[in-house]
Amino acid sequence: MNETGARGNAVVIEDDADIRFLLEATLGQAGFTVTTAPTGQAGVDAVRELRPLITTLDISLPDFDGFEVARRIRAFSDTYLLMLTGRADEIDTLLGLEAGADDYVTKPFRPREIRARIEALLRRPRAVPAEPVPAGPAAPPAAEAPDDALLAHGELRLDRDARVVELGGAPLELTRSEFDILAALLSNPRRVLSKSQLAGVLWSESYDTGLEATDADRRSVEVHVANLRRKLGEDATSPRYVETVRGVGYRLALSAR
CATH class of the missing domain: 3.40.50.2300 (Response regulator)
Incomplete structure (x- = not known):
């Protein structure tokens, strides 16, 4: 062996x-x-x-x-x-x-x-399933996340450090890719992020190992965004969180209704 x-x-x-x-x-x-x-x-x-x-x-x-x-x-x-x-x-x-x-x-x-x-x-964060905690003295309270790790928009809350998302107070189960796209949009509330830029978010800065984001990579971003919208309960005609900027990419909706 x-x-x-x-x-x-x-x-x-x-x-x-x-x-x-x-x-x-x-x-x-x-x-x-x-x-x-x-x-x-x-x-x-x-x-x-x-x-x-x-x-x-x-x-x-x-x-x-x-x-x-x-x-x-x-x-x-x-x-x-x-x-x-x-x-x-x-x-x-x-x-x-x-x-x-x-x-x-x-x-x-x-x-x-x-x-x-x-x-x-x-290089992307990997969620690790929780392990059973052995019996013993109670652990000290967890430190609060720094302000720059907490992002919010309407009823949506995201903690970048804890990799936790809540919608209306209820936990939202996202994949790594969906979480990273949502975090990028929340971190840039007034910017339009192109599909290539979001591919870079997912694949470590547009394949900084020498590989460029491709058309297929950009299409994969579209799939992740579609899945994210479904989990957010988005209406494509009146989005509360993720808006499409036709021909460019995506941005955070100006107001969460």
């Missing part, structure tokens, strides 16, 4: 042996201990057992497709999920993001691109 890599575990879910070997080598060079799985069910089981930091997931698998695998993984894991697709179809990208993928890469790909995408993902 290999000694655990310095960066923890990674799982590769891929049925093509050559690509599986390439991803295993790429992630191993990045400091991970890599476990591979040739089927969707084997991949779900590996993620459940190993609790990897990063998981790569092919869309085409012999038992069930990558979208279903992503949904099953997201039911219990917050692993960074990088989806791989052999087709450049926009629908694959959108379905992958909606199923819970954090990012995607189209085959064929270069190992450098995989490394860059993974490094960008790892």
